[in-house]
Amino acid sequence: MRAPAAALPASLLALVLALATGCTAAASGSSGAQDPPRSSAGPASADVTRAYDTYWTTWLAANRTPDPQDPGLEQVATGSQLRELRDNLAQSKEAGQVLLGEVGHRVTGMETTGEHTRVLHDCVDLDRWLIHDSATGRPIDQLEDKPSQQGAFTMIREREGTPWKVGSVDVLGENC
Template identity: 30%
Template structure:
């Protein structure tokens, strides 16, 4: 991996941020309906996100609040297939609040997870020039 050019790194950061913006919308209602998640993530990633949202809905939960990030972008050698980038992020859940769908009462975050945990995303730039998240791995046991 090499240092990203400012333009490419900015485009990757923008796509990653847009994915999170749409994901936060989905968490607020425990559903991807009405979001543009499919625009920013590959089908395999969307499937994982939808499973997570289905669990929230089954558990009678939605999530409100702000989510913090500290994404660092690195780009792969563009000569080896489609342009790829890796985002190493520190996801900050300290202002994130699960709520009971029925009562609106606050629920605790999982106790086995740090409020700030690492995550890794892989993005690829498609033929149309748009960056898409092709893999997303939260490292919930790894504090940052």
């Protein structure tokens, strides 16, 4: 494990991790009122995987020049997740920061929780996605070795044939 460039206050570290994943709260085990029973996780379907990959490509691009009104966001996220992404971009823009680099993924399965709802489980590696000063382009002191996070990404589509979008994200744990 590499040493941090400089120690970050716990609140800033939490913000970094929240910005990086679009998450602000740990999982509570439920994503809404009266969720149907969850089935056991199986392999992710190709259409959900494509939508999930597009979500990340769009989210990474949006962080290069943080614009909370980026029209691409509504193509890949909906509901509370869309609001969180926009809020995170507004915070980055106000702070004069951008997030640059790559995010690693290891999708571990998918659950079917309803006709138009899937929950994709992914171990997200944030080590190569770093905060930079938007004016100078220089990295801001931060942990260089961040814990990976197991996330549950709820994918939603309004009706058959419409695209899957990320509706919510729950952090299930670290160091997956």
